[in-house]
Each structure stands twice: as structure tokens, then as C-alpha cells.
Amino acid sequence: MLRTLIVFLGLGLAALAAGLWITRPVTLPEAQFASLTGDAARGETVFYASGCASCHTAPESDNKLSLPGGQTFETEFGVFVAPNISSHPDAGIGAWTLVEFASAVKKGTSPDGKHYYPVFPYGSYARMTDADVTDLWAFMQTLPAEAQENAPHQLGFPFSIRASLGGWKLLFAGDAWVHPADTPVLERGRYLVEALGHCGECHTPRNALGGLDTAAWMSGAPNPSGRGTIPGLLPPEFGWSETDVAYYLESGFTPDFDSAGGKMASVIENTAKLSPEDRAAIAAYISALGG
Amino acid sequence: MPRLSILLAVSCAAVVAGSAFAGGHGGNPAVKARKAHMQLYAFNLGTLGAMAKGEIEYDAGAASAAANNLAAVASLNQMAYWVPGTSSDDLPDESRALPAIWEEGSKAGEIGASFAEAAAALAAVAGDGKDAMAGAMGAVGKGCGDCHKAYRAPNN
Numbered sequence: 001m002l003r004t005l006i007v008f009l010g011l012g013l014a015a016l017a018a019g020l021w022i023t024r025p026v027t028l029p030e031a032q033f034a035s036l037t038g039d040a041a042r043g044e045t046v047f048y049a050s051g052c053a054s055c056h057t058a059p060e061s062d063n064k065l066s067l068p069g070g071q072t073f074e075t076e077f078g079v080f081v082a083p084n085i086s087s088h089p090d091a092g093i094g095a096w097t098l099v100e101f102a103s104a105v106k107k108g109t110s111p112d113g114k115h116y117y118p119v120f121p122y123g124s125y126a127r128m129t130d131a132d133v134t135d136l137w138a139f140m141q142t143l144p145a146e147a148q149e150n151a152p153h154q155l156g157f158p159f160s161i162r163a164s165l166g167g168w169k170l171l172f173a174g175d176a177w178v179h180p181a182d183t184p185v186l187e188r189g190r191y192l193v194e195a196l197g198h199c200g201e202c203h204t205p206r207n208a209l210g211g212l213d214t215a216a217w218m219s220g221a222p223n224p225s226g227r228g229t230i231p232g233l234l235p236p237e238f239g240w241s242e243t244d245v246a247y248y249l250e251s252g253f254t255p256d257f258d259s260a261g262g263k264m265a266s267v268i269e270n271t272a273k274l275s276p277e278d279r280a281a282i283a284a285y286i287s288a289l290g291g
Numbered sequence: 292m293p294r295l296s297i298l299l300a301v302s303c304a305a306v307v308a309g310s311a312f313a314g315g316h317g318g319n320p321a322v323k324a325r326k327a328h329m330q331l332y333a334f335n336l337g338t339l340g341a342m343a344k345g346e347i348e349y350d351a352g353a354a355s356a357a358a359n360n361l362a363a364v365a366s367l368n369q370m371a372y373w374v375p376g377t378s379s380d381d382l383p384d385e386s387r388a389l390p391a392i393w394e395e396g397s398k399a400g401e402i403g404a405s406f407a408e409a410a411a412a413l414a415a416v417a418g419d420g421k422d423a424m425a426g427a428m429g430a431v432g433k434g435c436g437d438c439h440k441a442y443r444a445p446n447n
Contacts, residue, residue: 247340247343247344251343251428252432252435253336253340253435257333257334257336257337257340259436261438261440261444262443262444263440265437265439265440266440268436269436
């Protein structure tokens, strides 16, 4: 009896160890970035296209270049608080290396080897090119240092255990594309939507484990803050022309000249700073959905 | 002083009207009035936006007329239809106006005032050519967006 129990326990531990190994936090190899040099001017475009400021500015701040964190995100798992990602060496991420930064953004792994929670949308940023991460890092180092200390998340058990996120990542975080793109414009649009703009994180419904249901890509979703819904962007319900979508991303005006609200208004503050070509590429991708 | 009393009288009347009609058919009159106000913004922006998008030819006279309307509507006193008790919590089937509008620390009034300034600035230049008009529309759109971002719930 005791013997079976010991064997059983042993097996259990082995399985647990294997599980933890498979789901261990992954960092990127140094060599992958050795030949890259960052271009801060290009990184500025990556910064706006990726919407980092939508979450990392101070609550209600309009200054997209000040990133002390402090905004809160209510989810069914608990309340998350965005951290300081300014260039401050202690309070922010100023003392990080490029590879540490890239591992956080593309793999959701912290410098001390822990998993980040997917409310930081690294599941989308996983598709970001190494060149873009490098340029983004160069740009972010030019931003002002903010001394604000990070506030802790308020999470219930078991979501408070970061190791439990390994399985989540294995299931949901990949860098495969969701929708086909067969022209250079559509490819650029797909990159801006699926990787940088992380549009699917809001416009796609989630399954019971909180992963994006890619079979229902961009079909609309409940609003995480509980009021109303996030609209779907598929035909026939969504019938805007490409010009309409591009103009919305520039001005916030819908085809009937209502003006965007909620979280989408922050998205538009970023897309308004992109080039007209990039907005047209996003519009082309959106219009090709469902086809 | 006389102005204040008129204002108070109007808003009291609206509160009374609001409670008298709330729940009856036709909906809350204060909510209907502010939606109509918003529709006047949308209608006049429709003209300006169609020109900015290139869907219709820029016309200085039409652009000025639409921008003047927009600025005039923005300058209306709206106290009477933003009455407490008419938020999206109070009237979930009728209104998308978030309760935060009426809570302490609300910036809705300030945003409304700076929006009205942007609308006046647009009216001043809308007749000076398409580029001048489109340039001034950015601040107007930001005014609409700032308020909807903080104070309007997404659609159902």
C-alpha cells in the first residue's frame, strides 16, 4: 500500500516536473538580436501602431510619451494594474537589455524568468518582427523616466500563481497568422491588425480559459468592463467601405458621423498618428475579412 | 442673476417633466433632447466629413454653413437635458450616458467647453479652403472622442 503510494507520488511528481518544463517561461536567444541596431524614428511608428500607451500612461493622462503605469484592468480573473515601463532604471525598465525587453513583449516572460499575464497582449505581439522590437526599444529609451512605483495586481487564487500561466501560453500564444493575405498591402494590413494593433484582443470572443476563439475571429465580443458589446467587423453586419474604415481610424467618425467612444477612442488616438498608407492597409485587411 | 434663475427654472421644469414622462411611451424627454442635440452634430459634420473624405466637392459656402451650425449647437446651454437620474444605469434601455458624468470629479463640462472652442475655431476657417477645414476638424473630432471615450457606454 505504502509502496503503491510512493510509486504513485513519484509518477505524479515526474508528470508535474515535465508539465512545468514544457510550460516553463521562454526567453529569446541573445544571438537572435546580435546583428540588429535600433532606429528610434522607426520605433516611434511601431510604438503608436502597437498602442503601448493606451495601457501604460497614467490613468486619464493624454501624454502618450509618459509611461508610469497605474491604469487598472478589470477581468473575471481579478484586477490588473499596468506597470511602469518608462526609462527609469529602478521604477521602470530603463536598466533592461534589448533581449529582456523582446522576451517580455514577444514571449510574455520577465527578466527573472516568470510568466506575464495575458492582459499584456503578448499573444499578439508574438508576431512582431525582431527588427520592429529592436526599433521600439530604441524609441522607448528616449522617453522620460518616471519614478512611480508599481502597484500589485488584485487576483484571486489560483490566478495569482504565475506558473499556472504556462499552460495558457502553450494553448493560446503562438505566432501563426489567423487570416490569409495574398498582396503586399494585405500583408501589411494583417501585420498591423494581428501583430501590432492587437485588434483581435478586443474584437474577438474568448473561450472559457480566456484564449481568443480564432474560429470566430473579429466577430465581436462582450465588453470586458461589462457594459455593451464590442462590435463585430465581419460582413454582412459590418458593411463599411475601405474609405470609411480608414477615415474612422484617422478621425474617429463613423460613416453616419457618430464619433467613436470607449476604448476604441484610445485606439484611434494611436492610428491617427500612422501614415495614410498604413491606415489604408488596415482598412484593406478588415474589408477582406469573412471573404 | 436673472439669467441664473431662468436657468434654474428651466432645469427644474425639465426634472419635473423628466419624472412625469419617464417610463411612459416615447421615452425620457431629457434623453431624447440630448440625443437630438448629438444628431445635429452628426448631421452637420456629415457635410464637412464628406468634403474631407473627397466624397463631395469642397464648397466654401456649404462648409461655412455647416461649421457655423456646429458651433452654434455646441454653444447651446444644455443643462436641462443632462439631468441627474437619466444615466445608462437609471435608464439602461434608453441611454448610453455613463453615470460618471454626474459623479464627483467629472470632466464632462470641461470637455464640452473645450469642444465648443474647437467648433468655433473650425467655423472661423471652414470657408478658407479644404485643407484649412480638414486641419481644424481634427480638434473637433478629438472633442467628440474625448467625451465619448470617458462618458458613453458601447452599443448593445
